[in-house]
Amino acid sequence: EPEVTQTPSHQVTQMGQEVILRCVPISNHLYFYWYRQILGQKVEFLVSFYNNEISEKSEIFDDQFSVERPDGSNFTLKIRSTKLEDSAMYFCASEPGLAYNEQFFGPGTRLTVL
């Protein structure tokens, strides 16, 4: 069964460093999302992406964040200068189309900023 994959599973970085989190959505899905979950807190929406552009972004998704679909398969989240408070689990999700009403989540990348 097709699934969303994410790499790496765990990333440790120093404050101020750039990180890129990678996701491979399910093939032929059209909508892509990033969410994050700070330890002990709820899952929060970061950004949605469709047709090679951002559809919507949350207040969390400031200028330090960017997303890209550099080729036909990968979907990346870049944090330019990480802060301690960026430490969280980051989930990628994809969806065939909005009418389908089901997002398929990857296993997540745990980001630890020291």
Next chain:
Amino acid sequence: AQSVTQLGSHVSVSEGALVLLRCNYSSSVPPYLFWYVQYPNQGLQLLLKYTSAATLVKGINGFEAEFKKSETSFHLTKPSAHMSDAAEYFCAVSFGGKLIFGQGTELSVKP
């Protein structure tokens, strides 16, 4: 604005007992509602979804949820808990494509 409230951050039941996880929503439009489960160190797995068809929705692993518009609720139930049900459960509402999650309820199952 859309929002979700899950009552009880932690629920503990005995194996074989009824599982009831509560979720109330706020939505200005007819909602699409979801329950996701997260096992330790894993991603989010869809248990079931309500998309304005039948109000009683059956999902995987014996779970079901009933949409009650008058109570703005979408509680998750399972008649008989199993040890393997121990996990974190998230209720979510869809708004313009994005999911808005509740705070989560951790379910513990005692032998």
